[in-house]
Amino acid sequence: MPDTITNKLGTEIMVGGIRFKSNVLMAPLAGYTCFPFRLMAERLGAGSAYTEMVSSDGLKYNDRATSKLLYTDDREKLKCVQLLGSIPAVFERAAKSERLEKFDVIDVNMGCPVPNVIKAGEGSALLEDLPRASKIIEACKRSGKVVSVKCRIGLNRQKIVIEEFARMCEQSGADMITVHGRTRDMMYDGEPLYEFIKKAKESVKIPVFANGGIDSKAKALEMMEKTGADGVMLARYGFENPLIFAELTGTQCNDTKYSLLMEQLEIAEECYDELYVLSYVKKLASYFMKKLPGTKQYKLALYRCGSIPELRTILGEIFTAPGE
Ligand SMILES: Cc1cc2nc3c(=O)[nH]c(=O)nc-3n(C[C@H](O)[C@H](O)[C@H](O)COP(=O)(O)O)c2cc1C
Structure with missing residues (x-):
């Protein structure tokens, strides 16, 4: 295996017979990756974008x-859903169900570190139960859909399981793995342990995507170089700055944060009730302002805003102000 960068960022990739238009993916994020957001990520160049865990x-x-x-709906070209659970037969029923008929890819959550999830034997608990994890993958595969797995490298530094786990995923029929380069006890903080993503990549032939801490083009390139992964998956920063997908994939666009927010508002209004629209677009706007200085009063105005027309006005004031 060459230990230098093998794949270019932004190139297309085949995953289990499906063409992903780029190898830069948007992660599942509970509370965030709703349909309008996934549509935007896809338009800006993301090779796939996942629903939050269901x-x-x-x-x-x-x-x-x-x-x-x-x-x-049909505007979303590649439809990817992420499932959470612990019982193979339940996964099989879900994967074959009418409700998932439209989805092309099923991702299995094997990385969630939240205590209640672990207690139920779900998410990262599966890193400790390979026979069960294997049966879940096989059960999903019986739906005939493309199946991916999103996992962590291990439970803690003493219990890194990723090589064996990656091989199990491949042998059970998974078409792709995304490795979050943190251990369960790191939760969402700290530098990813690149060397273990690299080991996962070297253990299997199916595509391996690298996730964790990517918040710039430089970080994405560093991730590719240090791990030899087939592509990257962005999570929090993808939500904070979706234009990063255009930057990483060379997708042409003339969008500004304001135009993105207006587009998101319009699509969200078509699909959801007012309460949900307000909550989603406020979250997105707050993330867009995350690293900007002097935005406290804008965040307060957003928080207080109670209707869509009012939200439109506030977003105009914030995002079309000089300097934006
Ligand atoms: C608020 C939040 C919600 C998340 N929801 C999910 C989820 O539904 N499914 C999943 O596999 N990972 C979930 N994750 C993990 C991310 O997909 C990703 O693996 C993690 O944030 C590391 O990537 P990052 O450092 O680029 O953010 C979530 C993370 C956060 C912070």
């Missing part, structure tokens, strides 16, 4: 909350 068991209920998470 309970595999919850699919059997026809509740409004799950329907919102699963909303998609």
Whole structure:
């Protein structure tokens, strides 16, 4: 295996027979990666963008909350859903269900570090239960869809499992793996441990994507170079600055933060109720201002705003002000 960069950032890649238009992906982010956001990420060059994690068991209920998470339509070219759970038969039922009929790719969450999730044997608990994880992948594969796995490198520095885990994923039929280069006990902080993503890449033939801490083109290139991964997956920074997808993939666009917000508002209004629209667009606008100095009063105005027309006015004031 060459230990220098093997793949260029922004190139297309085949995953289990499906063409991803670039090897720069948008991660699942609970509370954030709704349909309008995924559509925007895709337009700006992301090779795929995932729904936030959806309970595999919850699919059997026809509740409004799950329907919102699963909303998609033909504007989204590649449809990717992430499932959370612990029971292979439940995954199989979900993967074959009518509710997931439109989705091309099923990603299995094997990385979530939240205590309640682990207690239920879900998310990163599966890093400790390879036979079960394997059965889950096989169960999803029986749907005939492309199946990916998103995992961490291990539980802590003493329990790094990624090489064996990656091989298990491949042998069970997974078409791709995304490795978050942090251990479970690191949660979401600290420098990713690049060498273990590299080991995962060297252990399997299926595409391996690298995730964790990418917040600039330089970081994305560093990740590719240090891990030899087939591509990268952005999470928090992808939400903070979706224009990074255009930068990393060479996608032409004339968007500004303001135009993106107006587009998002319009699409969200078509798909969701006012409460949800307000909550989503406020979150996005706050993230867009995250690293800007002197935005406290704008954030307060956003927080207080109670209607869509008012939100439109406030966003205009904030994002078309001189200096924006
Ligand atoms: C608020 C939040 C929600 C997340 N939701 C999910 C999720 O639903 N599914 C998942 O696999 N990972 C989830 N993650 C993890 C991210 O996808 C990603 O692996 C992690 O944030 C590391 O990438 P980053 O350093 O680029 O943000 C979440 C992370 C955060 C901070």
